[in-house]
Amino acid sequence: MSIPETNQYYLRTYRQGDEIDLIFLFNKVYERFAGFVPRTLDYWRWCIQSRPNLGEEGIAVVTNANKIVGYAAVEKAGNILEFCYDPNYEGKTIVSMLLRWCIDYVRSQGGNSISLNAPTQDELVRQVCQELEFTEDSFERAVGTLFLRVLDLPKLLRKVVVEKKKVKEGFDETILINLRKVPPWYNDYVAIRIQDGKMAVLTEKIRTPTIKIDADISTISLCIFGSTQRLYGAIMKRRLKVRPFWKIPRAVKIFSLLQLKNPLYIPRADYG
Numbered sequence: 001m002s003i004p005e006t007n008q009y010y011l012r013t014y015r016q017g018d019e020i021d022l023i024f025l026f027n028k029v030y031e032r033f034a035g036f037v038p039r040t041l042d043y044w045r046w047c048i049q050s051r052p053n054l055g056e057e058g059i060a061v062v063t064n065a066n067k068i069v070g071y072a073a074v075e076k077a078g079n080i081l082e083f084c085y086d087p088n089y090e091g092k093t094i095v096s097m098l099l100r101w102c103i104d105y106v107r108s109q110g111g112n113s114i115s116l117n118a119p120t121q122d123e124l125v126r127q128v129c130q131e132l133e134f135t136e137d138s139f140e141r142a143v144g145t146l147f148l149r150v151l152d153l154p155k156l157l158r159k160v161v162v163e164k165k166k167v168k169e170g171f172d173e174t175i176l177i178n179l180r181k182v183p184p185w186y187n188d189y190v191a192i193r194i195q196d197g198k199m200a201v202l203t204e205k206i207r208t209p210t211i212k213i214d215a216d217i218s219t220i221s222l223c224i225f226g227s228t229q230r231l232y233g234a235i236m237k238r239r240l241k242v243r244p245f246w247k248i249p250r251a252v253k254i255f256s257l258l259q260l261k262n263p264l265y266i267p268r269a270d271y272g
Contacts (some may be wrong), residue, residue, distance in 0.1 A: 009069070009090070011097050014059035019044055021068040022061070026084050033119065033265040034225070047269040048073050048081060060101045062094050064070050070094035072271070074102045076109040080109050080116040081269040093130045103132070106132075119265040153179070153217060158201045160224070160258055167257065168198050175254060176209035180216040190220075192254070199257065211247050211254075215240040223255050225264075 023039040030036050037043070048054065053075040062070040062085070070085035085094040099116070106114050116134070118125045126136070150188055177190040191202040191209070215223075219239045223231045231252060234240040242251045 008064055009093055009097065010063050011101055012061055012063070014056045014061055014071075018059075018061055018068065018071075019049075022071050022084075022174055024070060024080065025071070026085060028085050030265060030267075031085070031201070034260045035264050035266040035270075037270055046087070051075065051081070052078055054081065055145060058105060060098055060105070062097055064089055071099055072098040072102055074114070076106070076111060078106045078111040078114040080114065082267050083116055083118065091124045092128060092233050094133075095125055096146060099128060099132055102253070115268075117266070122266060153220065154187065154201055154203075157190060157192070160260065161192075161199050161201055167194055167199055171253075172196070173211055173250065173254065174206050174209045175211045175213065175251075177213045177220065178204045178219070180214065181218060182183050186217075212243040213240065214243075224258055225260055228252065228256055228259075 014033075019041060023041065023044050026039045026044075031038070048059070049056070054073060055076075058075065059073045060071060061068055067076060069089045071082070072080055072084075073082045074080045084099065085091055085098070094112060102116075103114055116125075116129070118129075129136070171194055173192075173194045175192040175194075177192070179186070179188050179190065182188045189205055191204065191206045192208075193200050193202055215234070216239070219234050223240070231240070235242065242248045
């Protein structure tokens with residue numbers, strides 16, 4: 001299928017070899033989001049091409065001057081697994097073409113509804129969806145509760161610390177986080193040093209930290225991926241204990257430095 005559109009934008013279905021450009025576009029557009037899973041050729045073939053309810057005829061591609069500038073992969077049942085467009089081009093044109101095609105495709109397969117997960121910050125997608133009479137729903141209601149498990153907390157924190165800017169001078173602390181309910185292969189602590197405006201996650205255990213924190217892995221994860229309000233809630237419920245107690249404001253500041261500020265987005269393709 002090849003559907004010509006205005007402004008030199010063209011829509012067609014997937015062709016063998018497109019996957020390289022689709023993967024490149026996906027990684028370029030979504031790498032800034034928390035929850036981002038980099039696409040590789042094997043992973044894309046597993047989560048898209050191997051889907052029993054999605055054939056290659058369910059992948060729409062928009063091109064401009066023979067360059068792929070957007071694509072959508074939709075199941076026959078109506079779930080859009082991946083949806084991506086290049087913001088350097090006419091985004092509204094691309095999004096409108098793809099969504100209209102998805103609607104027509106699902107209808108031709110006997111489907112009676114269609115759903116799309118999109119970043120909440122994407123006002124352009126929201127605008128087109130409203131024009132096409134989509135109903136907006138929350139993440140939890142749309143796809144269910146998201147369960148997240150951190151497999152290597154020190155590694156995650158090291159990555160977060162590397163991406164952080166310098167801490168203000170005079171904010172020197174050594175922090176020992178004692179982890180409760182850890183699996184057998186897991187270290188039961190995380191050590192952090194803030195000194196001379198820099199933050200580092202240490203491999204060795206600190207013997208005399210200036211701040212001690214006790215919590216389980218799930219609580220620490222919530223504090224990193226959640227909000228400051230969740231952190232205060234964990235302290236008030238004593239799920240997270242800070243010693244000495246008068247350094248609670250300092251501990252809150254430290255966690256605010258460790259929190260991931262990137263917006264969260266997880267496409268349906270990453271669900272099983």
